[in-house]
């Protein structure tokens with residue numbers, strides 16, 4: 001007989017070693033992105049190709065600036081966690097860990113760059 | 124291809140219940156040594172079918188969107204830098220090649236959007252029977268093209 005509950009045995013298992021946490025994050029961010037992405041496509045699509053003054057004007061309004069901020073943060077975070085899934089399917093051990101670390105560094109760098117630019121445009 | 128022809132390739136999804144409630148004799152994780160497990164069929168011998176294609180495309184589009192993310196943030200950065208640099212980058216992104224890349228990005232993001240929503244529906248345990256899964260797959264493929272055309276027209 002094992003003196004351990006089924007739940008305890010399951011914690012930290014799964015392909016990602018993180019139980020259901022990763023999957024749940026993907027579901028939650030997907031639900032949020034389902035609203036953010038179409039709005040962002042509209043805002044960005046209108047701004048792309050217009051002249052400099054119009055772009056400055058667009059992102060100085062709260063709604064476009066906030067939606068762009070949400071898109072940068074949640075889009076890239078969702079991407080980073082999704083990339084983990086991809087790597088877990090094709091790599092093991094050090095290759096897996098190093099690729100996740102490098103992509104995380106890249107993703108957060110891109111996120112920070114995007115937020116800095118947005119702040120400069122919006123404020 | 125008749126739908127029932129797919130039956131023989133079917134992954135035993137209806138048995139998923141067995142995961143939640145392990146039957147006697149099934150070895151739990153951590154004690155897996157020596158268990159003979161079936162190998163999953165390799166892509167090259169597996170016949171192409173809509174649910175499989177659409178699942179793979181979810182992965183391809185989701186990960187490819189990093190290219191779009193870099194381009195969009197490059198453009199934002201250019202706008203934050205100044206008028207001259209903005210005009211350069213804005214020009215590149217609305218050039219002929221830029222238009223192709225951005226249109227493909229829109230197609231990719233709409234496809235991933237629909238497939239992602241389909242995933243949430245699957246995760247709720249719904250739509251997993253073969254006829255429904257086939258229809259949902261086609262809905263993602265056709266829907267993404269329709270949404271892309273609408274986006275190009277409206278935006």
Ligand code: HEM
Pocket residue numbers: 026027030031033034037038075076078079080081082083085086181182183184185186188189192232235236237238239240242243
């Ligand atoms: C439009 C709204 C979006 C929705 C509804 C959505 C939904 C989802 C869902 C449900 C998954 C999990 C699929 C699974 O568990 O196999 C997923 C995976 C993923 N998503 Fe998204 N997503 C969206 C936008 C994005 C964006 C903008 C990016 C990239 C910048 C992205 C990148 C990814 C990646 C890389 C994966 C992992 C795919 C894999 O290799 O398994 N998603 N998405």
